[in-house]
Amino acid sequence: MSGMVTQVRAARRDESPVRIGVLAPLTRPGWAEAGHHLLAGMELAARAANAGGGIGGRPLELVVRDTAADPQRAAAAVEELAGLGVAALAGEYHSVVARTAATTADALGMPFLCSSAVLDALTERPTPWVARIAPAQSLGWRLFADHLLDAGHRRIAVAAQPSVYWQTGTRILRDHLAPHGGTVIELDTQEPGAVCDALVEHEATALLLLVGHPEPAVPLVRAVRGDKRLAEVLIGAPAGQPEFAEWAELLGEDGAAVPFLRYLPERMTALGSRVELSLREQLGTAPSFVAFEAYDTIAVLTELLRLGDGTVAADAWPRADVEGTRGRIRFSRTAGTGVWQWAWPPVQVVDRDPAAPGRFRVLRSAP
Structure with a gap:
């Protein structure tokens, strides 16, 4: 066909980041040390996700907000992060703060994977939007x-x-x-x-x-x-x-x-052993269970974001089947919690050895 020019334009690849909103107590009166361990675990997991290709080629990015153990500050942060267009929320250590964050996320229809808060009834009513890594109190x-x-x-x-x-x-x-x-x-x-x-x-x-x-x-x-x-x-x-x-x-x-x-097992998974070495180097001290909970949180959200092409739907939680640092992570509905729950993470009763306070003794464990 003379006089006709066919133009073929390559589709532009979406390279914008997929963002996860992170809630953590990083300043007093929050338990700042726990918050920093939480953030360290999440940052390490995000780096691992990006090293593995991100979310369909898009980088995973954490948008961090300090809750300072203040429920109202957490609620405001959830609303702000939702307005910024994050794909999901993650984190929080303090149970009372996490409950407010979960309630706000539910009202906004925002997926929230809680890392460390254990209060049984994390929401006042059953919700499809909230899940939890930590066990119930x-x-x-x-x-x-x-x-x-x-x-x-x-x-x-x-x-x-x-x-x-x-x-x-x-x-x-x-x-x-x-x-x-x-x-x-x-x-x-x-x-x-x-x-x-x-x-x-x-x-x-x-x-x-x-x-x-x-x-x-x-x-x-x-x-x-x-x-x-x-x-x-x-x-x-x-x-x-x-x-x-x-x-x-x-x-x-x-x-x-x-x-x-x-909330640690007698033996970490192979992934857990690698993560432990990296966290120890990153933190300059032995990582707490909070850091492993945080790593597992981002690992789960990474999997769900990949399955959902950058989104986490309300019905996504039962699709999770992830090898975490402390075992295989799957979610189910558990009575009395109102949320999707990993049932159950390992639980230990531990103390510091009087002969060497830097060493821990396992006194009892489950399962």
């Missing part, structure tokens, strides 16, 4: 109660701050201990000396710290360890405060032999 805290019973503790005191998370934990412990003759005594946390006197008065054999770190957890430990009347009293911290290096730095030997919950 009731699973871990019942295991912790079993450890106390097996160690011979029946009169257990809790020093608890006002919070739905601590209140729920106290209820879980009381309900699980009562059929076995165990009692839970609630103490005021305002004055460490008064806590010591109350432990003597109630003849408690164990004190559980259901409080923030470092205040008032560290002064309470120092007071109990320094009181000769309480030499035989066990101190426990089910929420995991002794996991982090700051605990050992502040308390030294006083911080040893304090059992706590962490």
Whole structure:
């Protein structure tokens, strides 16, 4: 055909990043050390995703917002990130903050994979938009109660701050201990000396710290360890405060032999062993379970984004089947949570070895 020119234009490849909004407590009063471990795990997983071709050739990018343990700040961050067009949300450590973030994400129809918050009812109503990597609080805290019973503790005191998370934990412990003759005594946390006197008065054999770190957890430990009347009293911290290096730095030997919950297996997967080496180099210290939860979170979202061509639909969670750092990750509906749940991550009761506080001892594990 003379006089006709056919132009063929190559389709322009979309190279814009696929963005994930990250929520993490990076400043006080949030538990900043936990937040930095969370961010380190996510950054490492994002780099691995991009080294593997990203999302259909598009780079994966994290858009980070500091929640500082403030629920309202988290809600505002979720709304902002949704407005920025992120494909999904990830993260958060503090349960009360995560619950607000999850509720906001549900209202906006925004997929949110929670990394570390354990409060059973993460949303007030069942939602298709929210899933969780961490186990439900009731699973871990019942295991912790079993450890106390097996160690011979029946009169257990809790020093608890006002919070739905601590209140729920106290209820879980009381309900699980009562059929076995165990009692839970609630103490005021305002004055460490008064806590010591109350432990003597109630003849408690164990004190559980259901409080923030470092205040008032560290002064309470120092007071109990320094009181000769309480030499035989066990101190426990089910929420995991002794996991982090700051605990050992502040308390030294006083911080040893304090059992706590962490979410690691006896043996990491091959991926977990590689990730552990990289995280140790990145953090300059041993990575906490929070860092592995965070890596697994991004690994799951990477898989779902690849399956969904850069999006995560409300019905995507049951399609996940991912080899994580701590086992195979699949999601199901679990009663009492309202969300899609990995049922279940490994759970351990652990403490720091008094002979070498930098070393951990596994006291009990499940499954």
